[in-house]
Amino acid sequence: MKKLKRIPLSVLTAALAGLVSAGVLLGVAQLAGVWFRPAASPLVALGAAFIDFTPTWLKNFAVETFGTADKTVLFIAMGVVTAVLACLVGLLARRRWTWGAAAVILLGAVVGTAVITRAGAGVLDLIPTAAGTLAGLASLRLLERRIPEAGEIRTATAAAGPDVTVAPAASGTPTRRSFFAAAGLLAVTAAVVGAGGTALAGLRNSVEDFRKALRLPSPFRKAEPLPAGVHAPVDGVVPFVTPNADFYRIDTALAVPRVDPQTWQLRVHGMVEEEFTMSFQELLDSELLESYVTLTCVSNPVGGDLAGNAKWLGYPLAKVLERARPLPGSDMVLSTSVDGFSASTPLEVLRDGRDALLAVGMNGEPLPLDHGFPVRMVVPGLYGFVSATKWVVDLEVTRFQDKTAYWTDRGWSERAPIKTASRIEAPRPFARVPAGKVAVGGTAWAQQRGIERVEVQVDDGRWQEAELAAEATVDTWRQWSFSWQAEPGQHYLRVRSYDAVDGLQTDERADPIPNGASGWHSISVTVEP
Numbered sequence: 001m002k003k004l005k006r007i008p009l010s011v012l013t014a015a016l017a018g019l020v021s022a023g024v025l026l027g028v029a030q031l032a033g034v035w036f037r038p039a040a041s042p043l044v045a046l047g048a049a050f051i052d053f054t055p056t057w058l059k060n061f062a063v064e065t066f067g068t069a070d071k072t073v074l075f076i077a078m079g080v081v082t083a084v085l086a087c088l089v090g091l092l093a094r095r096r097w098t099w100g101a102a103a104v105i106l107l108g109a110v111v112g113t114a115v116i117t118r119a120g121a122g123v124l125d126l127i128p129t130a131a132g133t134l135a136g137l138a139s140l141r142l143l144e145r146r147i148p149e150a151g152e153i154r155t156a157t158a159a160a161g162p163d164v165t166v167a168p169a170a171s172g173t174p175t176r177r178s179f180f181a182a183a184g185l186l187a188v189t190a191a192v193v194g195a196g197g198t199a200l201a202g203l204r205n206s207v208e209d210f211r212k213a214l215r216l217p218s219p220f221r222k223a224e225p226l227p228a229g230v231h232a233p234v235d236g237v238v239p240f241v242t243p244n245a246d247f248y249r250i251d252t253a254l255a256v257p258r259v260d261p262q263t264w265q266l267r268v269h270g271m272v273e274e275e276f277t278m279s280f281q282e283l284l285d286s287e288l289l290e291s292y293v294t295l296t297c298v299s300n301p302v303g304g305d306l307a308g309n310a311k312w313l314g315y316p317l318a319k320v321l322e323r324a325r326p327l328p329g330s331d332m333v334l335s336t337s338v339d340g341f342s343a344s345t346p347l348e349v350l351r352d353g354r355d356a357l358l359a360v361g362m363n364g365e366p367l368p369l370d371h372g373f374p375v376r377m378v379v380p381g382l383y384g385f386v387s388a389t390k391w392v393v394d395l396e397v398t399r400f401q402d403k404t405a406y407w408t409d410r411g412w413s414e415r416a417p418i419k420t421a422s423r424i425e426a427p428r429p430f431a432r433v434p435a436g437k438v439a440v441g442g443t444a445w446a447q448q449r450g451i452e453r454v455e456v457q458v459d460d461g462r463w464q465e466a467e468l469a470a471e472a473t474v475d476t477w478r479q480w481s482f483s484w485q486a487e488p489g490q491h492y493l494r495v496r497s498y499d500a501v502d503g504l505q506t507d508e509r510a511d512p513i514p515n516g517a518s519g520w521h522s523i524s525v526t527v528e529p
C-alpha cells in the first residue's frame with residue numbers, strides 16, 4: 001500500500017492516456033477496416049506477420065501446448081505487448097510530446113509494414129492503419145494536455161489526508177476530473193467503434209461466404225442458346241455477354257450493402273388484394289427462368305459504355321403480382337432497396353409478358369455483391385433508375401400520382417423507356433490506323449423493339465449498310481461490323497440504327513437528364529498513308 005501510494009498520479013494517468021489512445025487507434029482502424037480486406041486490419045496483419053516470423057520450434061510448441069487455442073493465445077499475448085507499449089508511449093508523451101508522437105508514428109509504421117507485406121496487399125490497405133494512427137495521435141494529445149500537474153496532486157492528496165490514495169471526485173481538481181472524463185469517453189468510444197467494426201466485418205464476411213457457398217437451382221426455363229455469330233468479327237468490339245467483373249456499376253451506395261440472404265425478405269404490399277412477404281429460400285424454390293437482358297443506365301452519354309449484357313436468372317415479377325392481385329386504379333410498382341434507393345416501374349410493363357425478373361443469378365453465378373446480392377430487379381426495356389433496383393426488399397403497388405421514386409425527386413423522369421442507340425467501338429476515337437481496309441464495328445440496342453439495320457457514314461458521304469451480327473433476343477444489344485476502305489487523312493465516322501418498331505434512331509441531340517441521351521455517335525480517326 002505504501003509503495004503504490006508513491007507512484008505519482010501523473011505517471012498512472014500518463015500510462016492510462018497511452019492505453020486509451022491505443023484503444024482508439026485499434027478501434028478506429030477496425031471500423032475503417034470494414035471496407036478493406038481482413039488483412040488490412042492492424043491486429044490481423046500483425047498477428048499474421050508474427051506467425052510468419054515465429055521460428056518453427058516455437059510454432060510447434062504453441063500448437064502442442066495450446067492446440068486450437070493457439071491463435072487466441074497469440075492475440076492475448078499481442079494484447080499484453082500492445083498494452084505495455086501503449087503505457088510506455090503515454091509516459092514518453094508526458095516527458096515530451098514530440099517523443100510520444102514520434103513513438104506512435106513509429107508503431108503505426110511498424111503495423112503499416114506488417115499490412116503492406118501481406119500477400120496481395122495494396123497501398124489502399126494502409127488506410128485503416130493510417131486512420132487509426134491519426135485518431136490515436138489526436139486522442140493522446142487530448143489526454144496528455146489534461147494530465148494533472150504533479151504539484152496539484154500533492155496539494156490535492158495532502159488536503160484529503162495522508163491515507164487516501166486517490167481523492168474522491170468531489171475534492172479532485174478540475175484538471176483531474178477533465179482527464180478522467182475525457183479518458184472515459186474516449187475508451188467507451190473506442191470500444192463501441194471497435195465492436196461495431198468487428199460486427200460489420202463479421203457480417204460482411206459471412207455474407208460473402210454464404211454467396212460463395214450458394215448453389216443456384218437450375219432454371220425451370222433455360223435461356224435460348226445464343227445463336228452462332230452474335231459477335232461482330234472485329235477486334236475491339238465488346239464481348240456479347242459482359243463478364244460480371246466488367247459490368248458497369250451505378251448506385252448511390254457509398255459502401256456496398258451487405259444483405260444476409262437468411263434474413264432477407266421481400267415485402268409485397270400496397271394496392272393489392274393480398275399482401276405477403278417472400279423469403280430467399282421461397283424464391284429459390286420457385287420456378288426460375290433465365291434470360292439475356294441488356295441493362296442500360298440513363299446517364300449513358302451518346303457513345304458511352306454504361307450498358308452491359310448478362311444472362312439473368314430470376315423469378316418473373318408477373319408471377320409475384322399475380323399472387324398479390326393489384327387493385328383497380330393502381331399503375332405503378334415502387335421498388336425500394338435496403339439502402340433506401342427506390343424506382344417507379346409502370347405496372348403494365350411488369351405484366352405484359354416480357355422477362356421482368358426478381359433476379360438472383362448473373363451469368364451463371366449468384367449476383368455479385370455490387371450488383372445487388374441477394375436479389376435485384378431486371379426489367380428489359382427500361383433504364384436502370386426506373387426498374388433495376390438492387391438489394392431490393394420492398395415492392396409497393398401504388399399510383400404514379402401518389403408516390404415518387406429516388407431520382408424522380410431529383411429532377412429525372414418518372415417513366416423512362418430505353419432509347420434506341422448505336423455506338424462505334426472499333427476503331428477507338430482519335431485512333432491512328434493504316435490506310436486500306438479498316439474493320440469498323442460496334443453495338444446497337446433497342447430493348448423490347450430489336451435492332452433491324454445499322455448504317456455507317458464516312459465524312460459527308462452516303463449512309464452505307466453495316467453487316468449485322470445475329471440477334472439473340474429483342475432485349476439484347478446487337479453487334480455490327482463494316483469494312484471501310486480508308487484513304488489517308490483525317491476522317492469522321494458516324495453510326496445510326498433502325499429499330500423494328502420506330503424505325504430510324506433520332507439524330508436529335510438530348511442530354512441524359514431527364515430521360516436519356518439521344519443523337520448519332522461519331523468519332524474522328526486519322527488514317528496514315
Ligand SMILES: Nc1nc2c(c(=O)[nH]1)N[C@H]1C(S)=C(S)[C@@H](COP(=O)(O)O)O[C@H]1N2
Nearest residue numbers: 248249250251252297337341384385388390
Ligand atoms: N439499390 C440501388 N439499386 C439501383 C441503383 C441504386 O443507386 N441503388 N441504381 C440504379 C441504376 S441508375 C442503374 S443504371 C442500375 C445499374 O445496375 P448495375 O450497377 O448492376 O449495372 O442499377 C439501378 N439499381
Ligand SMILES: [Mo]
Nearest residue numbers: 297298384385
Ligand atoms: Mo442509371
